[in-house]
Amino acid sequence: MQHPADVRCDQPTRRAAVPVVRLEHIHKVYHLGEVDVHALRGISLEVYPGEFVAVMGASGSGKSTLLNIIGCLDRPTRGKYFLDGQDVSGLSKDERADIRNRKIGFVFQGYNLLRRTSALENVQLPLLYNGTPTAEAIRRAQRALAIVGLQERAHSFPNQLSGGEQQRVAIARALVNNPSLMLADEPTGNLDSRTSIDIMSVFQQLNAERGMTILLVTHEMDIAQYAKRIVIVRDGRIVRDEPVKNRRDAAKELAEMPPLEEEEEAVI
């Protein structure tokens, strides 16, 4: 028996008519004491299935706020947000929790894995909150770990894994519910450059082979170049939105790199 979402994931055909993300004039105002901070000033954006978008911007540009809203962690002050065609801009806290569970996979800068919890259990975490039977949850978590190439480390704990491996576990966790959208917030921020390329190769592979729609937030131009489209945010507005010219191919770069030296391998 195959999960219905698997079918969609395995067929990278675009359902171009319905954007995964559709933002219409999104405003976000924070009330800090007597001062109103206008973090987003009318953002409109559409992301279609199979896209790989990098959102760039300096700190304070509003890109984190944008990510929180797209990730249904926060609600816009004004404007409409349609996720998979569904208006999610006015949902309650618990309704947003359900949407995050079913439609969004998060990958964070600091991995955000649970301590003293095996890789397998970490990957199962989202399934815990939607009533998936345990046997089914284990099977799906194992498959997600296999996709990121960590099936052998299923029973390792986060402190036994390298940074790159921990981030792969986090990606597996984001994958396990077959989300419509994968949101990655500075996923390479804590990693060295070689591991960063390695992680970007995982994202590129998911995007190319499984048609996974990915929205990546970064402030590094060279990381953004692994995406297909770059959106630049400044002062709460989108100032540039263009396809990536000279797109980088992480898998190819890794293959061309000199092999790791013995001592470096020992560290990992």
Place this chain on the structure above:
Amino acid sequence: MNVSSILKVAFRELARNKARSMLTMLGIIIGVASVIAMVGLGQGAQRQVEEEIASMGTNMLVVFAGSRKTRGWHGGIGTSPTLTPEDIDAIVRECPTVALASPNVTAPVSLIFGNQNWTTRAEGVNEKYPQIRNWPVASGQFFTEGDVHTAARVCVIGQTVAEQLFPGLDPVGQTLRVRNLPFRVVGVLSERGQNQWGRDQDDVIMIPYTTAMKKLLSITHIPRAYISAISPRATFIAERQITELLRQRHHIRPGQEDDFGVHNLTDIAEAAEETNRILTLLLSSIAGVSLIVGGIGIMNIMLVSVTERTREIGIRMAVGARTRHVRLQFLIESVVLSLIGGLLGIFLGIGVSFALSGMFNWPRLISPLAIVMSVAFSVAVGIIFGYYPAHKAASLDPIDALRYE
């Protein structure tokens, strides 16, 4: 989110900080242990009082002569010569609530048998006495109505007297001397042991009250009588009926003082039980206070735990944990903490009540109700004192929680 996975997380978290969990549980352990021990001891003490009351007699009342006033001086209780065996006969005859009655006179006596001698107390009673006091004979038989009627020189002796005067002999059928008068032993009373004031109840010799009055004391009045009512409830009516009857027989005018008294031992029993109940309640409330203190300890630690695990809460919320999932997780953790504490407390409480009952020679009573209540109470403590921290965890904002360092 199923309960087994929540429990798994809860046990992992509690095991992570073993010392902290143990110290937190200590409050509950002590609270529950004291509830179990106190209720157990209270009920044990109550059982003992009940047994003692039952050993005093069945539905018993004591009628005693009042004090005699001679030329302005009050004598002691029982000195008034107005109470007579005829009064007691009248009580049995005329009070429907009275089942049995026995006059009672007491005299210190010296006993001699062969070359043995012993000084003890002679109780003059009638043939109803064993029934009234629930005190059967162990061998032989009690003296009869005929013996009482004829003031026969027969006696029934207590175990202590039997041991002192007849070592290695069967006393039944022997003749001993009471104040130098020969008395035939017709029976030996069963062993009764000490009463609650430590007097050896077996150090006694029973003789017909008629014999005691005529042959030993030369009196015509009696200081007291034992009366058995038909039921515990009836003792209160019997008390009133006896009072009325005796006032009438003694020609006491309204407003004048009684020249006798009626003691209702059921009263004493109820007073003793009431005292015990109050004591148990008092001790249990102290134990209850310690449970509440334990609950505050749990709340404190759960608040610390929520703060420490803010990031974990953020992660869980980001991947789809609803408010109730987070709340349930922390609530279950605090209930597990208090429930384990409660179970350990039950074992400790049972141990303590065994030790204490051994020390004070009280009956061991482990009240199943107290155990069930303790478990229920510790779960309640876990829920009540875990609710606020759990609510605090559940109402965190996922963005802030994820950003928490």
